[in-house]
Amino acid sequence: MPKDERLILALNCGSSSLxxxxxxxxxxxxRLVCEGEAExxxxxxxxxxxxxxxxxxxxxxxxxCVGHRVVHGGPGLRDHQLLTxxxxxQLRGAIPFAPLHLPxxxxxxxxxxxxLPKLTQVICLDTxxxxxxxxxxxxxxxxxxxxxxxxxxxxxxxxxxxSILAQLHPAPRNLVVAHLGNGCSITxxxxxxxxxxxxxxxxxxxxxxxxxxxxxxxxxxxFLARHGFANPEALEDLVNRKSGLLGVSNVSSxxxxxxxxxxxxxMFCYQVRKTIAGMAAALDGLDLLVFAGGIGExxxxxxxxxxxxxxxxxxxxxxxxxxxxxxxxxRIALSCCK
Numbered sequence: 001m002p003k004d005e006r007l008i009l010a011l012n013c014g015s016s017s018l019x020x021x022x023x024x025x026x027x028x029x030x031r032l033v034c035e036g037e038a039e040x041x042x043x044x045x046x047x048x049x050x051x052x053x054x055x056x057x058x059x060x061x062x063x064x065c066v067g068h069r070v071v072h073g074g075p076g077l078r079d080h081q082l083l084t085x086x087x088x089x090q091l092r093g094a095i096p097f098a099p100l101h102l103p104x105x106x107x108x109x110x111x112x113x114x115x116l117p118k119l120t121q122v123i124c125l126d127t128x129x130x131x132x133x134x135x136x137x138x139x140x141x142x143x144x145x146x147x148x149x150x151x152x153x154x155x156x157x158x159x160x161x162x163s164i165l166a167q168l169h170p171a172p173r174n175l176v177v178a179h180l181g182n183g184c185s186i187t188x189x190x191x192x193x194x195x196x197x198x199x200x201x202x203x204x205x206x207x208x209x210x211x212x213x214x215x216x217x218x219x220x221x222x223f224l225a226r227h228g229f230a231n232p233e234a235l236e237d238l239v240n241r242k243s244g245l246l247g248v249s250n251v252s253s254x255x256x257x258x259x260x261x262x263x264x265x266x267m268f269c270y271q272v273r274k275t276i277a278g279m280a281a282a283l284d285g286l287d288l289l290v291f292a293g294g295i296g297e298x299x300x301x302x303x304x305x306x307x308x309x310x311x312x313x314x315x316x317x318x319x320x321x322x323x324x325x326x327x328x329x330x331r332i333a334l335s336c337c338k
Contacts, residue, residue: 021036044108080122097154122333124159124329130187166328180272180302290320
């Protein structure tokens, strides 16, 4: 490897998977060397060992730093940054904000620390991109005593959004990005900055998703608490793992396995279309609509169904742009470690 190049490890931890990639970087470019994924995992320490073995078999070692995708840093962490003991303590304290994702990320961080204690680690926050959302959009209509607990709109898929902006030259003034996958969010971006997004305090909010319900009447949760879902764990399981496309179709959370005329897909397209229109209103216009994520990039029929009834909005361009979260992790890690 040339002297001016550095080897960066990117770790993208989901609630049940770990994507890993090795990137070579210099001051002008970051490029992929190789990548892999561990799926359906329960032990994230073992998953990291699997990743390490993968790189060892390819003769890849001597990483300069590692970047971690971290879904939520709570109210105290809103910037990409080097991992320190203090930052790690804050992440542990933020677990209630993302109980499905943060324990997994922390498991991988701990595994890296144990195996490679001298390796510089960087946290790349999905919420960082949305710190520009103005007060009018981030504030929930709740009493101050509740808002002081950190209850507000944070927004997610930030790494995807940053990677999309990096591919647009130049980025338009009024941009809406529909990141549609197992998790879905629609974001309004004005002059390169997030001004509103569909997900809220957690990645459960917004439009319906693979197994997540999206936005609900708050009274539904009160009703359910009185009818057999009295503990937080039962409610969390319901809204995060048993709802959305899976809950309505009773077939699958994967759009490829659901009949085209199923109510769940009709609801999904309707909610996404309605939210895109709302984000265009927040922007006071729309120049470009971008689709990203597994559904957004590959489900052509659903994408067409979403767009067919948006013709009343003044002319705008529609593009499919791939989310490059892992590449963005490597870029952020390089920037933080310079």
